[in-house]
Amino acid sequence: MGGPKFVQYFLPVIEALKELGGSGRPSEVRNVIARQLNISDQERTELLEGGAPRFDNQVAWARFYLVKAGFVDSSKRGVWSISDKGREIESLSLDQALSIFQDVRSKFQSEIDSPSSESQQEETVEETIAPNDTAISDDSSYRKKLLEVLLELPPQGFERLCQRLLRESGFEQVNVTGRSGDGGIDGQGILQINPFVSFKVLFQCKRYKGAVVVSQVRDFRGAMMGRADKGIILTTGTFTSDAQKEAVRDGAPPIELVHGDKLLDMFENLELGLTPRTVYDIDLNFFRDFQA
Known part of the structure; x- marks a missing residue:
């Protein structure tokens, strides 16, 4: 297949x-696709030279072109949603998909970084990081920058930041341990449900660009066995589908998984490190009354 x-x-x-x-978080969409197409954890963790997971990047490119073609709505706050035009699609051959790609590229060439020749364009686009939501919706432009800030933090700094995040979310006695040889446990805290019930929680912080795999979730659970009622893994990246299944496996202590999108949502909801500002949209209908 060309293209x-x-x-x-x-x-x-x-x-x-x-x-x-009709809508979903990017991680949810990727997990459904991986399940439907039987994409392995190994394939999902394969990285581009720039550090982004290849599978995630290809899905993001697909979504970018589908938005431009009108099959997927422009995302806000990290949610992808299907359009009425997209709902009408029941089947799509590879030739039809390639035709959509070529039509979009010819119309929106200026928005897509590419070399001069068409063959070079198609080879290069595979290895470039796909435009994220900021290329389509400016409303979430700060999220890309916030993620970059988190990834640039030193490991100890990211652990202390997660400690602050948990405190702001209602946890008490939150301590960062960060001891080597402790099974990857970075800290612990107490979640007080009510005056009578509380849980000891262990947490792990992963400043990743890629995906956390199932073996890492298993290792964390092994380290927390007998030491806490619950566990939390926070990452700037994603979790593979197998890792997510392992986190809620029957008969095992539950582990909450906080992926990059959810992590950014928490910073936003708590206004932690973020200063909200008012943005105004112009009501052109109002001014039309004064044009006569």
């Missing part, structure tokens, strides 16, 4: 959004 490989994900993105009820 970039990510066009194979055009239909899976649409089908995943349909399965999710």
Whole structure:
């Protein structure tokens, strides 16, 4: 098949959004696609030279072109949603997907970084980081910068920041341990549910660009066995589908997984390190009354 490989994900993105009820977080969409196409954890953790997971990047490119073609709505606050046009799609051949890619590229060439020749364009786009939501919606432009700030923190600084985040979220006696050889446990805290019930919680902080895999969740659970009622893994990256299943496995202590999108949501909701500002939209209808 000619053209970039990510066009194979055009239909899976649409089908995943349909399965999710019409909208979903990027991580949810990726997990549905990985399940439907039997994509292994190894494939999901393969990285580009720039450090981004290849699978995630190809799905993001697919979504970018689907937005431009009108099959997916422009996202706000990290949610992808299907359009009425997208709902009408029942099947899509690879030739049709390639045609969509070529039509969009010809119309929106200025928004897509590319070399001069068409063959070079298709080879290069596979290895470039896909435009995120900020390329389509300026409302969430700060999220990309915030994620960059988090990734640039030293490991100890990120652990202390997660400690602050947990405190702001209602945890008490939150301490960072960060001891080597402690099974990856970075800290602990107490969550007071009511005057009678409280839980001891252990947490782990992973300043990742890629995905946390199932073995890492298992290792963390092994380290927390007999020491806490619950565990939390916070990451700037994502979790593979197998890692998510392991976190809620029957008969094992539950582990809450906080992926990058959710982590940014928490900073936003708590206004932690973020200063809100008012943005005004112009009501053109109001001014039309004064044009006569």
